[in-house]
Amino acid sequence: MATIKDVARKAGVSVATVSAVINKSKYVSDDLKQRVQQAIEDLGYRPNRVARSLKRKESNIIGITVTEITNPFYPLMLEGVEDNAINEGYNVMLCTTGDDEEKEYLLLESMIDQGVDGVILATIDDLNSKALKLVQKEGIPHVLINRAPENYTGSLVCVDSYKVGQIATKHLLQLGHTQIGFIGGNRQNSKSREKGYQAMLASHNIPVNPSWIIDGEYSMEKTYEKITKLMQTSRTIPTAFFAASDLMAFGAAKALLDNGYTIPGDISIVGSDNIDFSEDFRVPLTTVDVQKYEIGKLGCELLLNHITRKEEVSHQKIILEPSLVLRESSGAVRKK
């Protein structure tokens, strides 16, 4: 690999001048500029970004943490991030944490040590998260996307999960359902969706049956098990379920279908996320769209703003609007 010195020698100028023409950082006469450019061309020279990073203390790399990448929700979000990053001349470093706090911390640390200019965190639910504390302590620009602790005051972009719960539940109520179960997991998004669901029921004076609140652990398989068990042990089951993720909705639907129920004939299902395959699930899934791509894209924009204009970092919150996507898994409550 040719270095800046080689270029300088070949062009018969100093390295300072080469650097100046590369970065357009100060005036260089046309003559020298020509010679330098010619030399760069001839040698196929490309600046060593590592050296530049060391000196400038900026790498043009951003990091992103996600819990998992096999849930189709994340690739789309990631695409939003990457599209934006590439456009602005940044590379992206990816870490999958698997919801493991310790792994998350270590991976984040490794990215910081690698010199990332900032990080997008899609894994933070807790204000006391070690990972969050780390970026704060180190003063690394960061924005949370998709997930965020309830009273987080930093920059973030996510969907209004409370509304997700309201929208889904309202839809079910309008179809005449009053016995509506909830399937969620141990994440803030789920909790907010549950609150929206509870509030909507409460506003219609409908009590919630605690045994119809299912912990699906954000897993299709677990949800399948839990719902199967519910059918075996409960005397009555709801006429509808709202799930805090499409994957859990899938699990529930499969369990129901496998036990001879029809959807939506016997039981309605509403998911959330609107992942690509919800449209082509065994029963096309009614769900709530949460603007996955936008979350990633805006999150990246925000981060890049933080990075480039450090001084005017205003803690910005972007809360996106969810919207109902009507498909075939929800229908009028069955007649008794």
Place this chain on the structure above:
Amino acid sequence: MATIKDVARKAGVSVATVSAVINKSKYVSDDLKQRVQQAIEDLGYRPNRVARSLKRKESNIIGITVTEITNPFYPLMLEGVEDNAINEGYNVMLCTTGDDEEKEYLLLESMIDQGVDGVILATIDDLNSKALKLVQKEGIPHVLINRAPENYTGSLVCVDSYKVGQIATKHLLQLGHTQIGFIGGNRQNSKSREKGYQAMLASHNIPVNPSWIIDGEYSMEKTYEKITKLMQTSRTIPTAFFAASDLMAFGAAKALLDNGYTIPGDISIVGSDNIDFSEDFRVPLTTVDVQKYEIGKLGCELLLNHITRKEEVSHQKIILEPSLVLRESSGAVRKK
């Protein structure tokens, strides 16, 4: 951020000694070792990887290029790569090329300039690919995964696509189908699968009908259109389709379903890839599994071997075995 100098000062030793204890690169007396470790602890010192990279000319970062990440095939493969990389102390930089040669080249170049120690390429079909030429010219360790040019002689891990075609076609033949269409796209994997399909038909003396070879462009939507058009314009359509990807199989199945055909009653469909959702597609899809996770994992292992043992780089080829996954989209040919 504390630097190595701070540690040295605090411990009352030279930076060389600090470096030695960090890297265990030479003997240091217990006394000094203690003091250094204490100082590191006190300061919360972590070595600057950028500086280390510059000096050592290795970054512990590997790059990976994929064409798209929204096809659920890739996240699993990527997971295989990342799991392995993390375990070995490497971070991964991700680039999505969208099958755009120019973008691919630029992104790859940017990763190299960022100092990646090696790259995994899941985007190469052509021996003359600019991207491939680049890594070869620069002498960057690289391995191709999932996709590869026909006569590629470097390291690679992928599934035997020819066999994929054979297996799928054989299955259909065994069900009594003789009128079998093929849906593919402009990638080497598809071409090999098509060859396997053709060969299997030939060995049964069954001619292939050229109008039943459909270019689905690796897109669900395109395939939907093409199949819809086929139904409108052709007097006869096959009793079965084999598609070179599950996504295209989905597109075909949807088109058929939307036009009143039953699957597999009227027409059988076999996909390839075995993406997660093929199991829960409207009609659970019979498909050919291609060991996505393994491809990524082994590809990463191979690359890391190249990086760490430069001298003994034997060009290694790992060809994985595909296997049929029987589900509900394929059945006996209908009686006339």
Place this chain on the structure above:
DNA sequence: TTGAAAGCGGTACCAC
């Protein structure tokens, strides 16, 4: 056994 110092490949200040 320990440390001084050169140097990785750039950037940017300062002097000419």
Place this chain on the structure above:
DNA sequence: GTGGTACCGCTTTCAA
């Protein structure tokens, strides 16, 4: 306008 050079933070050779 241009170039000499210190320096970014670390590794590694070499001398003491």
